[in-house]
Amino acid sequence: MSASERPERPGAGKSVTAQFPLVAPHHLVYEDLLRTAFAEDLGRAGDLTTEAVVPVDARAEGVVASRRPGVVAGVQVAARAFRFYDPEVTVTPRAADGSRVEPGTVLLEVAGPARSVLTAERTALNLLGRLSGIAALTRAVVDEVAGTGATVVCTRKTTPGLRALEKYAVRAGGGANHRFGLDDAVLVKDNHLAIAGSVAEAVRRVRDRVGHLVKVEVEVDTLEQLDELLGLPVDAVLLDNLGPELLAEAVRRVGGRLVTEASGGITPDRALAIARSGVDLLSIGWLTHSATSLDVGLDL
């Protein structure tokens, strides 16, 4: 399976049309997070400053804008955060998730009771900034490997409580998602292999257990292990910590029979070399565990 032959390769999200704009997860998926976030910020007494300084009937209008260049993600999430705190706040998205932004780009317009706008600001911006940071980091790698046919995917190294949103931010940046958790696909890793004793035995045990709608991926870190894997009933192979040359050889041996995924120490400066090995996917933990927030602010 060469890169040019992969029109339906999963996850890249490249041909999404206007009819299918990027839509953040349904709020039921992250509602607990909003509740937690506001509880954490309001504490027992709420916003002491705002309630002391701002009259109860004051109105405010403003925009949330980017202070830096980047890629935005989480506009709908931020909008919902404002409205979760106070349904009387109206929020109008002004930028689509996944789009590039410059300093000054308006992301949302906000209007409503001044107290609510000021109190909800930080929670909404914390989410928007973090998700945008992930999207921008993803976008940078996706652009770096453009033309190689490789898809950039994230891992389970996400912030506790934010997995669904961080996975979404990766998609907003042009990447795709690996497993969402321990129960939606099988990934046999080195520690599992050591306990099972062999690749074949590990796969046999998995096949005895898991259902027909569960994909199975196995991590290998040598070509010998890869050879042992080929012919076994799995869907994908995680090639861990192999250099570009070994990866290219691995891709050749797989010959399109499995999805091939490179992982381990794929830093930005190494991404292109690794992608050129012909692997289908680059698995990169730092898309989520090491993203830095986009600087966004509210201007009344």
Add this chain to the structure above:
Amino acid sequence: MSASERPERPGAGKSVTAQFPLVAPHHLVYEDLLRTAFAEDLGRAGDLTTEAVVPVDARAEGVVASRRPGVVAGVQVAARAFRFYDPEVTVTPRAADGSRVEPGTVLLEVAGPARSVLTAERTALNLLGRLSGIAALTRAVVDEVAGTGATVVCTRKTTPGLRALEKYAVRAGGGANHRFGLDDAVLVKDNHLAIAGSVAEAVRRVRDRVGHLVKVEVEVDTLEQLDELLGLPVDAVLLDNLGPELLAEAVRRVGGRLVTEASGGITPDRALAIARSGVDLLSIGWLTHSATSLDVGLDL
């Protein structure tokens, strides 16, 4: 792919060895259910009868036994229910999940403060009875189709709040699991096809979106739709409401390229005929939505 060639066909769980006994889901998966169940039964004031009649220092020993023939599932779950209510209760499992039971078969031994044993009894038994009922129903169908190579799978028609446990009970009965929810695999159904306009367009949209560790199944209800599906990048086909002859023809056309799954009105008396069509899986909603509880009781 004939039945005799399917040593690694997913999900049947037939060759599970002693080293891999059936283990119920980790309690963190169903702890909220126990909390809810006890809250519901204890109400605001707890067990009025037991607290009035049973001295606080009375001890009780007893066994939970089956009153009817069947298959047991949920022994560990029932044990945990007793101990969730009171860690001073000791529970010793006496039957393995998945095993057949007769009237009088002892499932667990229970000992501890008499108040705790009596108060926790109903919650523990309600779970044990329901899961065992599902296991028995599954086992009956699995036995009915034995020799055909078909795997029996359940659906999402489970009791709200009990999905993980009911899916487990199906496995205890020798069956396998279909999707656990809307997010761990794609199943394109008739309503989706109608909106997309064609099978090909629906599959194209899915491939644009979902990751490489997500399996894709499409429901078809005619051979024409099946022909349209073959050649598209999907993993499985759900053949809905086709009779045995059409199923056999469908299996022939698929020729082992996809996992084939029959669904729709598979009643016990029709299961064998459908399984003989050569399909890989029988998808049966009533394993969970229409199971009747095993009658189990506590004898002090």
Add this chain to the structure above:
Amino acid sequence: MSASERPERPGAGKSVTAQFPLVAPHHLVYEDLLRTAFAEDLGRAGDLTTEAVVPVDARAEGVVASRRPGVVAGVQVAARAFRFYDPEVTVTPRAADGSRVEPGTVLLEVAGPARSVLTAERTALNLLGRLSGIAALTRAVVDEVAGTGATVVCTRKTTPGLRALEKYAVRAGGGANHRFGLDDAVLVKDNHLAIAGSVAEAVRRVRDRVGHLVKVEVEVDTLEQLDELLGLPVDAVLLDNLGPELLAEAVRRVGGRLVTEASGGITPDRALAIARSGVDLLSIGWLTHSATSLDVGLDL
């Protein structure tokens, strides 16, 4: 107290007028169940299929209809499930809880965003199907014993988390409810009697403890125990596992001084014989623990 003399016997719900239609419990009673059910089905990522295939602005209209003959219960609950997921979905009930349905009977009309309708469908139907199954089973027994004056009641053998709704479904089927939990009435059972040493001692302990708004029922399984009970300050007697003849004798001895309730192995074919013994109530666990769901479907 003969059957013809019992105009005010509790629970039968026979003369409910149009002014008092059957109303499901207030949503605050079962809101946690909806939250749990949707969380379970949506998982971390939501409805992959629908979000991939259905445009965000597509609308859908459809009906939820029965596929089988039966009795419906839970129409309001299903309506609320759709609207809990998305308040923009409008739902119009088309059948009253407790009414008989035939294949094709429309139960609800649903309209709104196509994504929301499709995603919420299974959760709404799982609840509707299960509650209707209980209502139908109850109705069948209620009809079987019609004319005897006996009321059919359920037990605490309900599905964890669904007690309030399942108890409601029994009422929708023409039955009445026994205790909702361990704290709203006293039921002294065989194990309690064994610990107390005698019926009289058990009742004495209960009377020492419980308040004036708590009813007290005692289970007996012999006429000797019944004789011991008569004269003690209790409200009802549970006659466990006595045959029709012994039950008739028990009813004679009680002479209307207590509510009489038969329990234990009351299968459908034995219900009428038992009801003819003159007991006030038939207590039947399988109304809830062994009901099978009504097959209901959504047609767009």
Add this chain to the structure above:
Amino acid sequence: MSASERPERPGAGKSVTAQFPLVAPHHLVYEDLLRTAFAEDLGRAGDLTTEAVVPVDARAEGVVASRRPGVVAGVQVAARAFRFYDPEVTVTPRAADGSRVEPGTVLLEVAGPARSVLTAERTALNLLGRLSGIAALTRAVVDEVAGTGATVVCTRKTTPGLRALEKYAVRAGGGANHRFGLDDAVLVKDNHLAIAGSVAEAVRRVRDRVGHLVKVEVEVDTLEQLDELLGLPVDAVLLDNLGPELLAEAVRRVGGRLVTEASGGITPDRALAIARSGVDLLSIGWLTHSATSLDVGLDL
């Protein structure tokens, strides 16, 4: 039914033996309250003072003692509060709930990590103080009416979130409990009667609906309403805002056929006069809504 004839009158709890010590509700009933209380006090950062001043390995021993005369309730609850915060704290109850205490009476001994003892102190004492205050207030009225045969009961005017514990404190003080909530008994009040149009119609509606294990009480505020009620199938009558003479006449008319309960403005100085009317119960909201906490302290 005269006072001397009421050996089994519900609720008074006078003859509770050593074998049945007062036991607080099972912790599952109030565990959420402990979680809420500690979350509220610890906030986001925990006990700043203690963590700054007390070495992590310091131990503390001390006693919780009363500062005032009173009646104690909640010793087990306070013990559990300490241990909920830190299971390494050991707590030894030194006073039985319901017992009288003097200044200096030791209620619990506490030992363990000094940080945990100091941090958990306030939450444990707040609960203990409040419950003891209710017990003392109840005991005072119970003693006031001693010899009349009247039982003192509380109402639903409890602190939100503490109902089970406050009802327990009333029992610890020698009182009994009225309804725990809206669903464990029927109480038809003046507003209900006004809507139903008559006492008879209200009772008819109730009897159409509620099950055989639900007691029914009706509030009347005139002898005419009482006459209307007599003969209807109810269990108790709430005589609201009648003076001692009218109450005595009401008790005479009831003639032991119903439990009689006086309510409305029963202040301490009026309790004895009202009890002497011969009513079975005095219903007193201020047992819970106007109790003042017992002053308890921790001495290391």
Add this chain to the structure above:
Amino acid sequence: MSASERPERPGAGKSVTAQFPLVAPHHLVYEDLLRTAFAEDLGRAGDLTTEAVVPVDARAEGVVASRRPGVVAGVQVAARAFRFYDPEVTVTPRAADGSRVEPGTVLLEVAGPARSVLTAERTALNLLGRLSGIAALTRAVVDEVAGTGATVVCTRKTTPGLRALEKYAVRAGGGANHRFGLDDAVLVKDNHLAIAGSVAEAVRRVRDRVGHLVKVEVEVDTLEQLDELLGLPVDAVLLDNLGPELLAEAVRRVGGRLVTEASGGITPDRALAIARSGVDLLSIGWLTHSATSLDVGLDL
């Protein structure tokens, strides 16, 4: 610092203008309390009485009025309680929190479905009554010490789960708030001092640890300890159990360098004498732990 020189002394809230009416905490702060309170009252089955007696389409209009003289607090909270139960209920506040009320003073107007009004009544009134009781008690002390310049503050001796609302009620009564919990300020108490060995060492440890936005108060119970404290970097001193003369001397020694707060046994009849000592604050636990509810009722 004399009383006349303290225009900016914190917390008294005396000059709050119309533009800054007393506003209860944002509902997110106490939403869990409403959920808990209704769950507790509705139980598993909801309001049996109202659902039996009141037609589903009946409407009700009424007023919540005070039955006694007092000070009101919690009007917005009560309004939200009604609407939390049923958003179709409309509630119009008729009295401002903090205002004095007489028997008959209307606090809120309520209109909507009769069932909802009757069912939500008790939960709304329990909150309103309790908060008003605290406000009235606070107001009485505030008035008692008027003219002395002393501010009346509450403590952490609040009802578990209600701290934010009870602190608000104190403000409504003209008082101010001490710490909301263990994490928003440091209060070094006697037990801490005993462990640290000296006031100086305790303060040193605190200063090593806490941030610049955390105030530090130290409790002393002798003038010697006070002398040791002066000169150390703290913000306030809690003068515990000193009589008026010693307090006056303490205030003199402090000389305005610290906020001075008296605590310990400040009963109503002693409050004025203590306030005249010149202390800035009177800390009074019984504002919250020993308030008695205002009698409020709903008249349809």
Add this chain to the structure above:
Amino acid sequence: MSASERPERPGAGKSVTAQFPLVAPHHLVYEDLLRTAFAEDLGRAGDLTTEAVVPVDARAEGVVASRRPGVVAGVQVAARAFRFYDPEVTVTPRAADGSRVEPGTVLLEVAGPARSVLTAERTALNLLGRLSGIAALTRAVVDEVAGTGATVVCTRKTTPGLRALEKYAVRAGGGANHRFGLDDAVLVKDNHLAIAGSVAEAVRRVRDRVGHLVKVEVEVDTLEQLDELLGLPVDAVLLDNLGPELLAEAVRRVGGRLVTEASGGITPDRALAIARSGVDLLSIGWLTHSATSLDVGLDL
């Protein structure tokens, strides 16, 4: 107040002795986070791979080690994560929070059931990695400004749900904490000032409202605003986006009367210059919003 005169300046935590090791927040503060994190990772079905491959009675021993140089934080939190999942896992901390680590430094030893160790690994490491990343970033800035006397503090730009732990990680890195939320101190910002009309009016409103244990800080962005602030009753001033020269002038004008805090665009290369202005605190959002996780791994 010059740097050399600030022995008791709050928050720096420099002289913490062995008796006061850094202790992570009490687990009750972050227990919900662990529950959420495991629920998110386990999903409905738990760890498919481990349950298929690893025998139920297999044991594992291993170490969690750093893969990179850095500073560790969260060792106790990670230990608790393992034990939250399975109390049979034993964890021995091998590094103190706040200590520097090199590649290979062992942080914890872990032993127990192999399934539990493998399943809990990711959740434990995600927390440990993130907190360590924050500690390292903080440490780098703290070291950069060493000798200037300036304290490094974080902001409310934390990850939703992790505030308490992230604030702790800043302390582990040698920094101090600003507000934990909107309710533990007042910070009047530009938008508040705009609404109030002037610094003096804003402060007046705040003083009218907040209690004596709440510190008050005001943000100014010109020296004119600063002059307006001096003399008003506040505790600290936030000097926003002033360069080193203006900051030095501001510090001079304040003259030790207020805590001075610089904020706005304090990048690592500018931190030293800003610290040398003499400000007491540097407020740096990217300590938390832009930290990158420390790479930590589990080796069996």
